[in-house]
Amino acid sequence: MxxxxxxxxxxxxxxxxxxxxxxxxxxxxxxxxxxxxxxxxxxxxxxxxxxxxxxxxxxxxxxxxxxxxxxxxxxxxxxxxxxxxxxxxxxxxxxxxxxxxxxxxxxxxxxxxxxxxxxxxxxxxxxxxxxxxxxxxxxxxxxxxxxxxxxxxxxxxxxxxxxxxxxxxxxxxxxxxxxxxxxxxxxxxxxxxxxxxxxxxxxxxxxxxxxxxxxxxxxxxxxxxxxxxxxxxxxxxxxxxxxxxxxxxxxxxxxxxxxxxxxxxxxxxxxxxxxxxxxxxxxxxxxxxxxxxxxxxxxxxxxxxxxxxxGETYAPVAEEPTSAQSSLDEVYCKEATSTSETAHHGTPSLKVEGTSVRFIDAISSGLRQSLRKHPNLILMGQDIAEYGGVFKITEGFVTEFGKERVRNTPICESAIIGTALGLSLEGFKSMVEMQFADFVTMGFNQIVNNLAKIYYRWGQNADVVIRMPTGAGVGAGPFHSQSNEAWFVHTSGLKVVYPSTPYDAKGLLNAAFNDPNPILYFEHKALYRSITGPVPEEYYTVEIGKANQVQTGVDISIITYGSGVHWAIAYAAEHLDISLDILDLRTLLPIDYEAIRYSVKKTGKVLVLHEDSLTGGIGGEVVAWIAEHCFEWLDAPVMRCASLDTPIPFNTELEQTFLAKARLNDYVQKLIDY
Incomplete structure (x- = not known):
């Protein structure tokens, strides 16, 4: 040598x-x-x-x-x-x-x-x-x-x-x-x-x-x-x-x-x-x-x-006694950006003032305002720059913020999520847009093993928001329509947000960028241009981890989120003889269990409604918690209304049969008759 x-x-x-x-x-x-x-x-x-x-x-x-x-x-x-x-x-x-x-x-x-x-x-x-x-x-x-x-x-x-x-x-x-x-x-x-x-x-x-x-x-x-x-x-x-x-x-x-x-x-x-x-x-x-x-x-x-x-055989010991609570307390980084928050839990929402805008425009507004608020925020995704993204949510952003902050990416979902974590090491915030939530499988390892666990492992936070255009009802078939939120709810260290209204869409997105933890932000594609609602023009946040009481009732609690909220509201409007208590979870990890308890105590009958397939869906977790913690207030078995355990069909008539909405009335009637 x-x-x-x-x-x-x-x-x-x-x-x-x-x-x-x-x-x-x-x-x-x-x-x-x-x-x-x-x-x-x-x-x-x-x-x-x-x-x-x-x-x-x-x-x-x-x-x-x-x-x-x-x-x-x-x-x-x-x-x-x-x-x-x-x-x-x-x-x-x-x-x-x-x-x-x-x-x-x-x-x-x-x-x-x-x-x-x-x-x-x-x-x-x-x-x-x-x-x-x-x-x-x-x-x-x-x-x-x-x-x-x-x-x-x-x-x-x-x-x-x-x-x-x-x-x-x-x-x-x-x-x-x-x-x-x-x-x-x-x-x-x-x-x-x-x-x-x-x-x-x-x-x-x-x-x-x-x-x-x-x-x-x-x-x-x-x-x-x-x-x-x-x-x-x-x-x-x-x-x-x-x-x-x-x-x-x-x-x-x-x-x-x-x-x-x-x-x-x-x-x-x-x-x-x-x-x-x-x-x-x-x-x-x-x-x-x-x-x-x-x-x-x-x-x-x-x-x-x-x-x-x-002098001993290997056996790890602690300087201080360990406890389950000490481990739970260090799954998430708590050093969030301070903001003025607007949130409710367990009580009816206050009347929202603001211009009526579409769901998709509320998301776009939140992105713009967060980019202005956080000069260290970088957006990354396929076709999000000059093209404005496949849903046009970031249209015009390049003109205001430049290509350094609004970045087109190669089709490399995993590497871009890893890049987002690397930015976080150096104090940047980032957003990664999945073109469709279905494509997140290509970056699954980075999310569940790197982003989710890094703070628990050695105290390094992952200041990353991943936007997930999700859901069926638009005739897009098996690989552009999946509700895959349950995959991530199982993973400690992540937060999972799923708004159903324009107001929540903007407020939760702003809150997500203030939060130093990795957040999966699910936005339903079918709601983009079909749902409108009042949204303040000024910057505001909605607290992550708090459910929203959509309407109060005494007969049946419908606990839901996303498109399920609108199915429940429409059903309630058509069945005024049934007093429905509708709770929008808004955040799926962590779940607002106190709001759930509050609703269950009012009605004694509970239906958990979600668009995701039945088996392994988040509804099973909610039902199990209610059975364990609210049993004494129940007057009927807790039921789940979910979509079929099949891939999502392309044909729109088959898709409507697939969706949970097709069986909502059957489950409500079962609870009424019990």
Missing amino acids: KFHPYNLSRERLLDFYKNLLWPRLIEEKMLLLLRQGKISKWFSGIGQEAISVGATMALQQDEWIMPLHRNLGVFTCRNMPLNKLFKQWQGDLDGYTKGRERSFHFGSKEHHICGMISHLGPQLSVADGVALAYKLRKEQKVSLAFTGEGGTSEGEFHEALNVAAVWDLPVIFLVENNGYGLSTPVSEQYRCQQLSDRGKGYGMEAVTIDGNNVLEVYHIIKGIREYCIREQKPYLVECMTFRMRGHEEASGTRYVPKELMEEWAKKDPITNYEEWLVKEGILGNEEITTTRNELKQKIEKELAPNSARL
Whole structure:
């Protein structure tokens, strides 16, 4: 292995040595503790340290890095204290994630590190978002995201590279090609000669380098950083290396040919660099011994506060008793933008003053006013710029706010949601428009595993609103009509909003942009131009998490939301002999259970009405809660009226039969007759 000093000082060359040696010695200690049963799991980066160390040292300390689970060198080069890292690895409450996450699946805003989730690819898109934030602020910075050769097979890799190229983002994508994805060799992962060849296909520069040569990694990444800043473009780097341990320690390396292990052992990044330093007279044998001893002593000192634990078998403990409530209290970030709120719960709505506008215009008004209120708000979606979106909600926005803030996107739903999270790391707010709610499946992982869990995992909020044009009744067929809100109500960390009136549509949307948590904002397509109502011209909000009493009654409670509200109102108008109490949930996560209780106590008979299919719909959750908490007030079984358990048909007559509205009268009569 040939090393070139690149005019680096002796002190700097020795810094590289210590920064390489430090994570190696930590790993050796952790492997010992693993065998003794004092930590639970370990993903080794032995043999790959030069990549983490070289790349991190090439960046500024305040530039975001998105590492994987074999990048201990990133964490140590950012000077994260070993004592706290060790507590993280043990699952202690005073680790970086309070015992909620494993090994390197966490981040630290202080150190500008955003750790991975187990799905490998999503951090690449997050790096896009950080780079976009730098670009918007005209800061001379880059972001850097790690992935492995196996991760390049994931769709997120291709989406993230495409978005970075199309938007000219200053981001470095670094592939650690260590030859195996767990036990699967590269011959079964891809067919291109080198992964860097893929860069050209995305319109970006790319290079393959020796990942075991720390000076080469540093020098090339440093030059690439300067290129990305100067040209405002992304770059793909493939670092050739080898994993000398198993995927994780329990998996072993029996699937690796012995001669291959021997070949790569000769390319050890630390041994070779150490020998070169000695040969060049930069480092002496006595200094090697001294340095190693000092670092080993430092490890023991850092672990000393855990010395009582080190004599025990692994069993995470807490400094303080844990409680279910403490966990529940930290699912959501509570630092919302302060506003003047208008909301009601459990009582009839006050009369709303304002000009009568369509549902769709109320949404557009809310977007405009929130863009004016929040200069850091970015809108992203397919065709939302000059075209104004397929429903024309953002028509004319580009003229007022410009293309930097109203951004057309490639058809990369997952990468755009990841980009939104990256923007949030740098203090931006963002809105992502799904062209149709059905298409959100392409970004499902980013929503339910990245956005929803990041605050609970390590205290980083995701200030993202995803607009979801949803619902049937417009003859659009199975893939443009689905009511998929229940998918997300099941996911802790998300908030799910579903307005039914123009007033609520604007107020809830404004409130969503003030809320620092990820919000799924469902807007029913059939209501866009069919529903009108009074909406104040001035800015206002409607509180998230509070239901709205549409009308009061004493015979039957209809608990509903979205199009169901209008079905219930129309039914009540046609059946004046039945006193219906209609409650519009408005927010599905969190649900206003107190408003539900209030309605149930008034009538004793309850019908939960929703457009979604019956099985697995949110109605089942509401019914279960009522049965558990309101049983003593019930005079009849709680019933559900929902759409059929079939895909949504295209034919409009079949669609009307599919919808819950077709069976509303039957269920009301059952309750009346009970």
